Amino acid sequence: MATASCWFLVFVWVVWWLPPALAGPEEQQGEGCSSLAKTCGNLTISRPFWIASREAGRSCGPLDFQVGCSNNNISFLRSSGFTGSTGFAIMNISYDDRNLRVVDVHKEEAFNVTNGTCNFPSWNTSSKLAVPFKVNPANLNIILYKCTKRVALVEVRCANASNVFVRTGVRFDETGNYGGYALEGCDAIVVPVMGSANASNFEQLISDGFLLTWQPPTPVAGSGGSKKTTRIFIILGSLGGLAALAAFVTYLLHQRKRKRAVASDELMRSGSSMTSYSKDLELGGSPHIFTFEELEVATDGFSASRELGDGGFGTVYKGKLKDGRVVAVKRLYKNNYRRVEQFLNEVDILSRLLHQNLVILYGCTSRMSRDLLLVYEFIANGTVADHLHGSRSAERGLTWPLRLNIAIETAEALAYLHAVEIIHRDVKTTNILLDNSFHVKVADFGLSRLFPLEVTHVSTVPQGTPGYVDPVYHQCYKLTDKSDVYSFGVVLVELISSKPAVDMSRSHSEINLANMALNRIQNHEVVQLVDLELGYDTDPETKRTIDRVAEVAFQCLQMERDLRPSIKEVVEILTCVRDGDCRAKSMKKKASQKEDAHLLTEGLQFSPDSVIHRFHSQSTNHSVASNASGL
Template sequence: MHPILHPTLSLILIITTFTLIRIPKSSCQDQQYKTCGEPYQCGNINFTYPFWGGNRPNTCGYPGFKISCQGNVPRISAEPVIYRVIAPVDTTAHTLIVARDDLVSDICPRFLHNTTLDSSIFWFSNIVNVTLSYNCTIPPNFPQPIQFTCAVNSTTATPGFFSMDNNNTVQNFTNLVACSNSISVPINQARAQNLVSTTALIAALADGFSLQYKANNSICTDCTRSDGRCGYNLGSKSFACYCSDREYDLVCNDTSTQNRRGVNNNVKAPISIGTAIAGAIVAGVGIGWLIFWCRQRRKRLAAKAAQSYQSQSKDVSLPLASKSPTSAPSTVFSKIIPSNSSSKSEFGKETSYFGVQVFSYNELELATDHFAQSRELGDGGFGTVYHGILPDGRVVAVKRLYENNFKRVEQFINEVEILTHLRHQNLVTLFGCTSRRSRELLLVYEYIPNGTVADHLHGRRANSGLLSWPVRLNIAIETGDALAYLHASDIIHRDVKTNNILLDNDFHVKVADFGLSRLFPHDVTHVSTAPQGTPGYVDPEYYQCYQLTEKSDVYSFGVVLIELISSLQAVDTNRHRHDINLSNMAINKIQNHTLHELVDPSLEFGTNSSVRRMATLVAELAFRCLQQEKDMRPSMQEVVDGLRGIQNEGFNAQKVEVVDILVDDGGFLKDNISPPSPASSCS
């Protein structure tokens, strides 16, 4: 570029900057303002904040308030129960009327679940709890109006009855009748006064009950009064007030403080314009002279560059097989990330391999606010994970490996190579990574917002009370399904633990952290390798024999199952020395017929017969996974099939009888599973 063009370039920059500043509002924010101002209609009900779905994206609502519309019937989910919204939402009183979808027209659902809700955002209002009991032994003189008959889970027709916690209306007969299963469901308090028959019960269930919700209610009211639209910022995970000019924290045109999302442009406009013009002039002149200097420098180095180009071209054209063995790290990585791709990415030009993007270090540094401590999501054995927002708006988790040495490069390559070939709904998705020439090794994953299973069991979210038994069982099934998929793909995870099981807002599983994973050859029974993993989860036979197999993951998964049952950590030095290792503690409790001492008290193991039976069966499955000898453990697919059987057939009368024998007769696992031995064969 000739120097005479520099003033022109400067002028263009000044005009462009001035024009951008004069734009009264961002088109992106304007779109949010318009979008979140439109309701989502399903049937004859209009949904506004905090609800979202359909034409209202999740940025217009609040986590946990997603509405799905099927057959013009709006539904909201609180796993494992689905609710119908049967009346318009009262946005003034912050209430809605819902009915359990599985009990709207039938009191004999396929699966028996207690009513579950996220207590942090919903709570009941003016309700009476009704207990529905199934498969009961009812005496001949039992009052008829409160009995019903149904086939539950495809079993033969069995008698049942219902009773209420309001003994002034219907007498409580639970002490007179023996039933195998029962669930608790709420009904409207007014309808409870006339609950004198099964027909009246069905009608009361169909009429639903009232819920109150909390989703920054008062803040939203203030935002709306300032002509804003209530929403949710996915990046900061906090309330957002979308206004006609831009996004604010609380209310539109708030000049009292500097918002997280920027300083008010209207107040600062004169100063900003002047500063921007002066900056543009300086920047334009500087950029022009920089281009001129670079052009002259390129001319001076032209001859030398031409000579080196020929030499480099010859080196690049060498086949990978001809490289020296001493260059193994570069050779392996070159199969995944071509040198020209990583070079381009360092200048911000996107490139990809195996379907994932190569990011520059600067790009990810900006996305994570320079790896700010406030952005840390977790700290593992191989690196720290940060919350980030990419320029295209994607919310991501950026894993920053601790050291850029040979071992870390190997793990980095291993994780990229494995994840780019895997596609499963319960495995975390890899968006991309940096080049090996980058200042640091960084991996970019999809962001999973609800923490880890460990967080919810015994970490910072342990008091949330959101991990009910059905949720825990579903976590076990989805985790097992992901591991079974890995094994079918000849991959051993090798670091299965609750810290590596992520949860989304609906408590669905995403298994993560494949740095230690190994591709498993088809024609061998095991791989000999030094034991690696997390204490408390590592297969003892792997420790003794240095033989890694798929059954090593099965053992680790057995520990996860015990964690889900007990909410205890895999290793805790504060426990008795015989119980420091959770797997040993579990085996001892099971063999001594004291499983009740192991189960998390919040699961109501002692009072809820359904939970007791299913938790006992899961403990049996975990016991099999924790066998010392790998050949005595089931395959991962067998474990998943067993868990699904427990979930689907947990109320089957035949299984109930088996569990009662195992628990009550003191024969738990005694005759069909042998305990782990102190030593095993490594053959």
Template sequence: MGFDLTWRAGKEWCKGCLDAGGLCGYNSINASQPTCFCPNNTGNCPYEKGMIETSEGISHNGLIIGLGTAGGLSFVLLCSLCVLLYCRWRRRRNSISKLPDRSNSSVMSSISDPELSSILYPSIFSYDELYTATNGFDASQELGEGGFGSVYKGELKDGRVVAVKRLFENNYRRLEQFMNEVKILSLLCHPNLVRLYGCTSRRSRELLLVYEFVPNGTIADHLHGPLSSETVLPWHTRMRIAIETADALHYLHSTEPPIIHRDVKTNNILLDKGFHVKVADFGLSRLVPVDATHVSTAPQGTPGYVDPEYHRCFQLTDRSDVYSFGVVLLELISSKPALDVTRERSEVMLANMAMNKIHSRNLHELVDPRLGHHSDCRINGMITQVAALALQCLQQDREMSPRMTEVLETLKEIERGGRSNEEKEEDEEEKEEGRLLKRIPPYSPNSVTDPWASTSSTMSSFRESGPTVI
């Protein structure tokens, strides 16, 4: 039924407030401080000095205290924000300080040797210059799209045809990838690596990279892409592609400090008009510190090509590129993509499919039938040996997989062994002419590189069985 409750003010502060015609309350800013509210702003309620309140509930002293407290907190937050912004600005400034800040010109007048200058110090292009060169980044000029940006074909004022890479977002992460690619490619000079002509300034409205234009698409285009139905790459062309790619990767691993590409795949291997290789896309590449066995970093790359050991242990080594190259070799043999979700579950990854086929001695089911291996014993034997080498590259245990220098020498040996006697004689004549021109003594028979002997039982079984495996 409820009950009545009556409360009477005692002799404490509230009684004085009531006696003065006010209402007892509390200060919202300081709850422990008593507050006396005067009704309807009618006069003061001087029950105690300094406690004159309005009906809105804020005393003069409380207002002063509140404003002082709020001002102090705002000042602290403002100082903290300024320090944070300053630190981020310094970090960003340090990250881009190595990018050249010169006039927007594609001509390098400060260095007399243009070939050397393009390697050591890339040109700086203006955004407007590249916008005009690509016809306003016209969609009809787009060559392709990757994980970090689109690539457009363009023509500079001096007549050079170029490929302009336009990064998707101009944020800090993209800036790091932009700077990484500029730094890596500025240090390199190899006939099978794409040339960097220059880039935009760090003050440009967009981050743009300018490369030499490689007109014949990628290996992926010719093996299982839009160009695969037009022409079939013959086996000797595929062998040359494999050797030139291995040569480029060997060069990267042999530099000081070594460079790991980290995204070796057929989409990043371009072909010129003569079907010679140009390895591209160094946005994920890493410089390995001198005397370091690996680089600890989160796994990055393309599914189907990423080294399982790297994915498992977060340790990037040169064997990570070797693994990816092994997948490329399988694509050259089979003309199949590295990853295809339409295949059976156990064969979605080309590496798994190849291992199953090879171990069950059904390599013929993997090989592209258009290569003519059934009718040519030499091609048959070379494909068998390349498949064995690919399997070595895909070893789960890094200690069992070869280094790129061994891979390169093995491919050269396989290619030499597959030539006819006439081709070998022509090759020896060319070498002899070159030695005479360079006045180099003839090769000794003992200097011929021995075939690479694998410690793997898989390689041994392939060599014992020979080309009859297919």
């Protein structure tokens, strides 16, 4: 232990003394100022930045680089003239690149769904900046709209506010000209963000902040040769300290390996407490614990050439284990503040489940690992989205019989989840994997929730993917198994149309595929919705089955949850449609039990009229068109 303490003292000396020693002459501070780096919370503040409150009234650096440190140890940039709740909180400083990541605190607090707030800000983020700082061109933007009338051209609606909308993925324009994104009747505010253009959680984008670039301060006169000589000696001493630091790091790695077994047990205990399921669903046993190092080797150091794609919570890589198994390794994003919760949630759920149409979890790293990694069976044939409208759509590999089987197998997987009281909460074609025989493997359980059968709903902040989220869940924060049914209805429409769930290039009222489908099916215009290459207008049997699947989708997409069938009923209907052996007796029995479930039989002609009539008769003010999907 005494040896470890000595190494630790060397480590502290290097961290505190090396940055000032390496600083250039332009960053020399005033008389009486300390040359030591300062800390505010977890952030190290060194030149050119300085904390005014720590210098006893002295000016110890350029005024533009003053940093405030709040009582709760959060650093604020002071040069903008905005501080505290209206300023910029500093999350990270990269001195080599002259970049810093900041969060616009005012906008972060304005859009806090957890606290139920959704307030429109008063100014663009760029208006709060001045030289030497400017927005880094590497950022994207989101645009916030406050509208005085109903607007169709939106990506997501903000929380429970009916007149505040958000558009993500807007490219940065150094000229500041965003006139092309103006909407009539709406005020607009531009907010830079670092996230992906396809990111759906705009609140998280704002919370993650954006990059600022700064210009170096003007050199300070008076840096003589004696100071340069002193700096040389300090640098030489620091190099010796670096060698000691390397030895210290080696010691830490050795200690860490000894604790891996304990960390693995800790993962299992933490997973149990954080997910807190009310009954034991243990079917698959505890997952295998992999080390970070063996998965790093399996993926060639997480090489970009091994990358399979990006998900909502992490990047997926193809890997090969020492035993020869080919696997998919998901590496959770480090800047996702909920990543531990999602990691433990997925481990706990998948280790309890066993179904032929659910992806198999081989194992994971310890919660104490350098990175959070999940290891799945590798499904070689991509996702349904890839084949319908993605990178493999040109192959035209999904014939209509295959698509109908995909729909049935996906519904069977969801029915299994609902039977054991689990809601998937992120049903979409990018989460439906296909093996080489085009059999389904439903994946991505990071958002899944327990849904006890004795309750009517679970109250939770809406999460999911735009275009698939149940509008009732988005508006009322009430999650039920019918929320998965709505999302599955969107998947059905994708299967018959080969169109994506959200497409900003479509007309305003049809950006969301659910809106388009409800409109086309209600008006008996399925031919304008369907992918004609499936044989809809050339093969009567194909037309018959597509019409019936379209009607099932129509029922699943109803705004009124009671009008939607259960996923178990959907399985029965789709199987009946595929096999063509529906019996009239069985149909009459089910129709008497639930008159609004307009089931399909061989003897029935396609028409959504019965559903539409009942739907309108319950409320003259109710519209069959679904609302814009939320977060």
